[in-house]
Amino acid sequence: MEWKKLPVPLSELCLSSVLRCGQSFRWKSSGNDEWSCALSGRILSLKQDPTHLYYRAVFPSSAVVMKEEDNIKNEHGIKHENGVIVDDTVELIRDYFNLSVNLTELYEKWSSRDPHFKKKAPAFTGIRMLRQDPWENLVSFICSSNNNISRIGQMVENLCITFGTPLGQLGETPYYDFPPPSQLTPASVEGKLRNLGFGYRAKYIHQTAQIVAARGEDWLHGLRYVPYREAHEALLELQGVGPKVADCVCLMSLDKKESVPVDTHVWQIAMRDYKFGKGKHKSLTKATYLAIGDHFRELWGEEAGWAHSVRASIGFYRFYEWNADNLRLNRSYLQRT
Structure with missing residues (x-):
């Protein structure tokens, strides 16, 4: 099946970062810089260059509707009209990757509010939340x-x-x-x-x-x-x-773009980089959890959860090591998280 493409620059979506940073766990490397996943009743494959996202979808043979008069979704959730598959893959991709959100503008907004973000985020562009x-x-x-x-x-x-x-x-x-x-x-x-x-x-x-x-x-x-x-x-x-x-x-x-998942790693970032609590919060209690989320919502605004995902990813990718052929995950770090 031929590849089709969408104009999506790396600054708006970096597949290798987004699909490996712990949001979704079913994407597989299926070729050279290619990712594939069973998604909404099809096998979706993706790759990209600096200016475009390339995609192709493989539908199961059982996706065919037997009755031509049925304009429905079958058991796989695939749209049909008169027994013919309606390929809504572009719609699926735009929805799944939240492509209606201008990430470049959000990075600029967060950088204007947060010197730490402004200093570190330019090396980690294209990290967005999946839907x-x-x-x-x-x-x-x-x-x-x-x-x-x-x-x-x-x-x-x-x-x-x-x-x-x-x-x-x-x-x-x-x-x-x-x-x-x-x-x-x-x-x-x-x-x-x-x-x-x-x-x-x-x-x-x-x-x-x-x-x-x-x-x-x-x-x-x-x-x-x-x-x-x-x-x-x-x-x-x-x-x-x-x-x-x-x-x-x-x-x-x-x-819920304002949702900020908090764990000990995020808590440490809050205390180290943002002087959160000034020693008042000795453990990650329910009150501390809520206070950290509110702290970042006040700092980053209504998309605080998106900004948090970028900051967390910056810390996460420090534990990757590059070699000539691929990216190898530091297993000792994974055992600690």
């Missing part, structure tokens, strides 16, 4: 508890292989759609997840799937249209969801 499916995003971050990026990715991959719908292959690599909540509600699911190495997270995923399935997937998507605090509190009702996971989901799939 993921809330259900996939939620389950992925339940898996993130006391975990590292490599293992989270392996767990999510095993979840898709075991419970998801196969979409096809690229070369020798199979791709599977992310399973909907209904696939994870049966009583046998928790045991299967434990056998896959999910540990205590198996119970959380199973119970949360039951809650979301009972409320309907529209409930999760509906949180995009309520205020940040309301969405955050609603997510805390789910099993395995604490304040940080709730903020990650708010930021990465529910359009």
Whole structure:
């Protein structure tokens, strides 16, 4: 299949940074500077040059609608008109990467407010927040508890292989759609997840799937249209969801740009670079967590979560080491995070 292209400069989107920085865990290197993922019922492949984003999509053979009069979405969520696939890949890409947001303008805004950002961010342009499916995003971050990026990715991959719908292959690599909540509600699911190495997270995923399935997937998507605090509190009702996971989901799939996920790394940045608390906050309590988020929201404005993602990524990429052929992740750092 031929590559198609969109005009997207590296300053607005840097694939290698965005797809590796811990937002989504299912993108795979599928060639020279090429990334692929099973997304919305298709296998989507991406690559880029300094001025354009290149894409191509492979749809499963089962995507064909049998009845020509049906103008619907099939079980993969793929649009059809009169039995013919409607290729909405451009629409999907624009939505998934939040391309309606002008990142260059935001970098300028944050730099004008924050000398630390102005000094360090120019070397890390093109880092933007994804707009993921809330259900996939939620389950992925339940898996993130006391975990590292490599293992989270392996767990999510095993979840898709075991419970998801196969979409096809690229070369020798199979791709599977992310399973909907209904696939994870049966009583046998928790045991299967434990056998896959999910540990205590198996119970959380199973119970949360039951809650979301009972409320309907529209409930999760509906949180995009309520205020940040309301969405955050609603997510805390789910099993395995604490304040940080709730903020990650708010930021990465529910359009809450002001959401600031806080962990010990972010807390250390706040104290070291921004003199947060001046020694008043001795531990990362609930009050400290909220205060750090408010501190950055006051500093960076309504897109504080986006700015936070850039600052966090700057710290993250310090632990990468370059060699002549590829980028190798420092495993000792991952074990600590």
